[in-house]
Amino acid sequence: MLRHIQDTIQQLQAYRPELTKMPDHDAFWSQTLQEAKERPLNEQLIEMDYPIKQITAYELTYHGFDETPIQAYYILPKKIEGKLPCLIFFHGYAGHKNSVSHYMKWLIQGYAVIAVDVRGQGKTGDYSKYSSDEMGTWVTKGILIKEEYYYRKVYVDGVRAIDFACSREEIDKDRIAIIGASMGGGIALAVSSLDNRPKLTVADVPNMCDVGLAMKQKFEGSLTVVEKFLHRHPEYIEPVYTTLTYFDNLNNCENITSKTRISVGLKDLVCPPMPIYGVYNRIKAEKSIEVFPFSGHDMAIIDHMDKTIQFVNDNL
Template sequence: MKHIKETIKQLESYIPESTKRPDHHSFWKRTLQEARKNSLDEKLVEIDYPIKQVRVYDLSYNGFDDTPIKGFYMLPREHQQKLPCLIIFHGYMGNKGSVSQYMKWLIQGYAVIAVDVRGQGRSGDYSSYASDGMGSWVVKGILDKEDYYYRKVYTDGVRAVDFACSRPEIDAERIGIMGASMGGGITLAAAALDDRPKLAIADMPNMCDIPLMMEQKLEGSLTIVENLLHRYPEQIELVYDNLTYFDNLNLSASITCKTRFSVGLKDLICPPQPIFGVYNQLQAPKSMEIYPFAGHDMNIIEHIDKTIAFINENL
């Protein structure tokens, strides 16, 4: 136990230096303005779902470059007042899953938007990436920050907030965003780029203190970036520079909403120190759940129950 306490103390004292470039804020301001020039063109098609206490829609809305982003829009069938809303993003190479997995929120009176991230699940990707030689999303367009996959993914996340705020049945003052791994990284970025969410829950988030995360991780999507740089070492400086715009270390300074993180101290994909690096410099109200023997998996009974309680208390 002493070793665990010492490890946590070291993590809590880790303060990395920002790598934010001078045009960071103008880059993202311009990005969101560009995306919002076009209509969301949202489409809802009701699904005849076997759990009759909920109303379920296939959702489509236009993301960064008019790519239709797919998802579920789910509501309690009976409701009298405007609803709080949770926007949920999945992990890398995942999808939004089944309607049934969101019942713990729907039965309590939350609306839920479950998003299939661009290029994954049922969402396509209209972008033509100038650099796309490694066959995985994390390196698509990585040689040009204007073209990079995560520029579009983060913007798609903000557009999900736009959709939620457009719905008359949603209380725009009670929107929470959440996700794990890639979904946790998107959650932090969306909370940084949009001040409307009241709550953000980021479990073992990726894209945190990226240079350190690349150095410490043993598995996961960032290994593909390393493979790219192994093949093309002349691109190292350019890639590291571009990644600063998408690193939650630099984005999260703009977060104003209450934010909860979680880490597993044995996580080989999103190791704890880079996540603590983001957490420690965050100025918004915050908390951290630490699981000493967890890896890259927060499917822990205690953690699930804590998450339910945390959201009920704060949203």
């Protein structure tokens, strides 16, 4: 059995897919980020009356890609000595940023935390208009036109969270980490590929990796909705796949400069291991991968969070 696992991992380590970038890929993202920089952040902080007295917690709103107020927590240890390292968190698909107490394991160690409700999810709305929006979920919103596509806005919203962190005097701008799992892991990779300010990236079982192969291999999860959309509209297969290339971490991951740790479950039916390895194998920055042979997308590993805490402490 051990040899079988070793053989599987060796096959995954050898997988190096070709990029699927369109000729205007880099120009598209350069223009997108430039447009975002020209818009005001319009951040607002409202202090929360939170029962844990060793922290200061704020409800944070800021403008991301457009004028949608992105909802987040901004949480600090009560006692601040010097500049604080900052962790920016993104949640999974159809999730939310959880409660303030969820982040205490980081706050008691002296980290600042920004926890974001992704656009259209949790408490964050979405002011954008989409010409294609018939499936009732985010992954297909605007999918026929790259300028409209949902993930364009989500990735920029993530970059703007870094803008907020860097605007704060109490934050050490050289010690910022981006952390997420599933959709949040995909966002973490995307944001770190579009912005070189993060020092560290933690992406657990990330989505939006090697999307063409992922759609072929996955049996559950958000990309299955894309397949349902194409089942209804086979005439849109080419434009949909073209749009997705701009948001596939495969086509941006070589730009990552932060030290990166990815995790993968070899039995994951939502974010299959081979597409994740396809992205991991093309990352040029310092990197490592945690492999769980008998885990699926739930990543229910007792010591995985302990390893994450250790990894962040050692590298941030």
